[in-house]
Amino acid sequence: MIRLVIPSLFEPHMLQVLDGTCKQQHELLQQGLKKADQQAWTGDSVYAWHYSVADELRYATPYMLQADSIPTNAQQYSLRADPVILEATHNGIVCRGNAILHLDISERSEIETLLNEHFSEQGLHFQLQSPSHGYVQSDKLTQATFKPLPEVLGQDISHYLPSGDDGRYWQQVLMEIQMLLHRADCNERRREVGEKTIDGLWLWGNQELPSTQPKPVAADNFYTNHKELAQIYNSQLSAKDIPDIDVLLGQQGTTEILIAQLEEACIQNDITTWQSQFSQIFTSYLQPALAAVASGKIKRLELVSEHVSYVLKPWHRWRFWL
Template identity: 25%
Template sequence: MMPAITFIIPGFLPAPAAITAADLPACPYLQKLLARADQRPQSRDSHEYLLAQFGCPADTVAPYAALSHLADRGETRSNVLRADPVHLSAGREGVMLFDNTMLQLQADEAESLAETVRPLLTEFAAELEVAAPERWYLLCEQPIAITTQPLMQVIGRDVSDRLPTGDDRTRCRRLFNEIQMTLHEAPVNQTRERRGQLPVNSLWFWGEGDLPALGTTAFDACFSNDPLAQGLARWRDIPVRSLPANLGELLAQPAAATAQPSLLVLDNRAERFHAYQDAAGWLQFIERFEQDWAQPLYRALRRGQLSSIDILPGDSHYHCRRRHVARFWRRPSAARLTAASG
């Protein structure tokens, strides 16, 4: 059997800036894996790398909305944008954006807020669809000519110079203003503010582009809760399952029992710890990763139960085979976790 596992963990390494080596929990197996693996710099972000692994041309605009909509609804759509609920806060550093990590929006709140926004969309002949409290979609009859910034690239940052550009930018910015005024008066937001919660005071449009013509992929199955990864797997027609809790749960899946399977595991939970510089959340994540994944991965590789492990934690690509485990002269180092690799 001997599966090969590619583990993509966007935003995992290096650690948030406030964390030093002294702050790290014990993670000897993760450090051994990284120290003894072959390493090369990873210039593309995790999602760009993922698209490339599914045969998308390098110059393809990543159609995040179309792919995540395919994952959510099981159907292909053109002219779809993400329209995710956010909170914008004006301060000395600019207009900062906060996503559902901070909002913790409930399903009934999301649907009520969306209903207040829908009458504003007639100019675009568009429908607003709520697939999940944190994932809304703008389904348009015609393309909207804008270029946008992915949500993960603007979380916790000033959005003033990251608003949509392109031929339809003026119409979109006018719509943004109308949405913000409407949401300001929404009863749901007023109730949230009385409870001390952040209101949803804007939507963030992003993810334009139609589904790409995919090439071949080496993966036989995908395991992730990330809508982009799930959408790519559906589009490529390979099995897709939710993120397993640990290596044992992964290897118990039917897809892992086929001949020489190549398994993709994508865990996106670390992204928001980085976006918000959440040191406590990141430290808890690495502690669980060591127990649930790094230790059993290292032991399975040493016993010959895996053919190879590829780990992409954000800053580099680490490739480890069984023979690499014997590289005892490569000493583990906490600095590899707390400083960007070259």
């Protein structure tokens, strides 16, 4: 039995804008699932646990640091520091995320140097780990509440600024970052060629780890490219990379695969990446899996997304009334 777990596979606002090949592929997927048993899913896999502690898990900075192979220090306070576009609108200053920024390594290095020189006396150290995210580590513990970037996207940031005893300090840090970036050479170059500028860093994350213990993996074989989950379930992973479908079809017992790319694209509201990733997932896993059920190579296929489970078996093809 193979269980494919793909969060955000049927995300409504993504499906509304499908076009071209991607739209055709999603229609083929829906046609392939037409004869499947469909039910609300409350199964016992990692996916269920993942969503039962979703906010704690997704926003726990220690897990994020471990997933990026960055050493943690109990004496430091760590936060995500993600590049963002800030857009002035009639609704205020709206956060647009960073899906279209595509910071190259030289830009990230320039921003790191700029911010670290400015904030070094305050005990803050910035590191831009990738084009889409980075971290700031503070030598001082802090008493402040930070709003997660996924909740802020498309919203007026004035309602989501840091709060708590040290909230005003971190609001000042955000403002200084914006002023520094406005004058940064990398943004001057972007303006010259008409590209979107890096307008700020959004600071967020929970210092505390989730209190709930991870649910044991119920499958004989388990794979995921969800970085934080892979870190948590490291000892139970069958491999660090999801293998090709031919390898999965040859395995004995129950195989569970949790594919995370679509969820990550949804969090960023990145329609282009979502469509590109869906097309790749469809070609590499979904289409071959549906064909394997039809031929009898898979005796049971489960497809799970948005707490809905589709169960497809070879004999379902005889359901002519569907």
